[in-house]
Amino acid sequence: MMTSEPLAWVIDDEPAIVDIVTFALETQGFRWRSFHAAGPAWTALRSEQPDLIVLDVMLPDMTGIELCRRIRDRWNIPVLLLTAKGESSDRIRGLEAGADDYVTKPFHPRELALRAQVLAQRHEAHSDESLTSGDLRLQVARHEVFVSSKRIMVTPSEFRVLHVLVEHAGETMPFARLVSAVWGDIDRIGNRELLKTTVYRLRRKLDAVHAGTGARIRSVRGVGxxxxxxPTE
Structure with missing residues (x-):
């Protein structure tokens, strides 16, 4: 359970960026801890897991994308990626590695703070509810997904997309409603692409365990x- 003052880790080797990020986080009530390289952060994760990680793509000892992939293999911690302006390839690779959202440099501190707050709040469990649909089961409080009793490792954003879709099974969910449910009401160009990337990753993970499960998430062209x-035939 997240405390009243969530803990955020900032992993960036630029002191000026760390100062801006931590100041922004403080405005939203975060406690924080900073790291200037991936190695020390990875070691610290073995004894403590924060409520959120703000992670720069470019680090001196390991890329932020590789660190994100390692984190996602073991923990369900929300990751907000910092990428260079115009580097769409970094954003795509980061999302594929399991990042939940991204902010491009230079960024507005207020936007970063709000996105961090949304991710941390969404990560906090609100219910012990369990949802099922055929051989698919979602354990809501723990953000766990099972297909035929086999657990699927998903990111927080992937889980929220699946949760909304299963909760409204058979109902077409518009793009805007899904984006709002997963990332909040912060308007930004590219949110639909972020959603499409998340759905693509989710489909692949589901089909890797049980072919056809991912196909149950069907695109309704131009709608959602x-x-x-x-399962569709």
Whole structure:
């Protein structure tokens, strides 16, 4: 359970950026801890897990993308990636590695603070609810997904997309409603692409365990997505 003052880690080797990020986080009530390289942060994760990680792509000892991938393999911690302006390849690779959101440099501190707050709040468990649809089961409080009793490792954003779709199975969910449910009401160009990337990753993970499960997340062209109550033929 997240405390009243969530803990954020800032991993960036530029002191000026760390100062800006930590100041922004403080405005939203975060406690923080900073690291200037991936190695020390990775070691510290073995004894403590924060409520959020703000992670720069360019680090001296390991890319932020590789560190994000390692984090995602073991923990369900929200990751907000810092990328260079115009480097769309970094954003795509970061999302594929399991990052939940990104902010491009130079960024507005207020936007970063709000996105961090949304990720941390969404990560906090609100219910012990369990949702099922055929051989698919979602354990809501723990953000766990099972297909035929096999657990699927998903990111927080992937889980929230699936949760909304399964909760409204058979109903077409508009892009805007899904984006709002997953990342909040912060308007930004590229949110639909972020959603599409998340759905793509989710489909692949589901199909890797049980072919056809991912296909139940169906695109409705120009409108949104629907989770089919029964697998499609």
């Amino acid at each position: 997505y629907v989770f089919d109550v029964e």
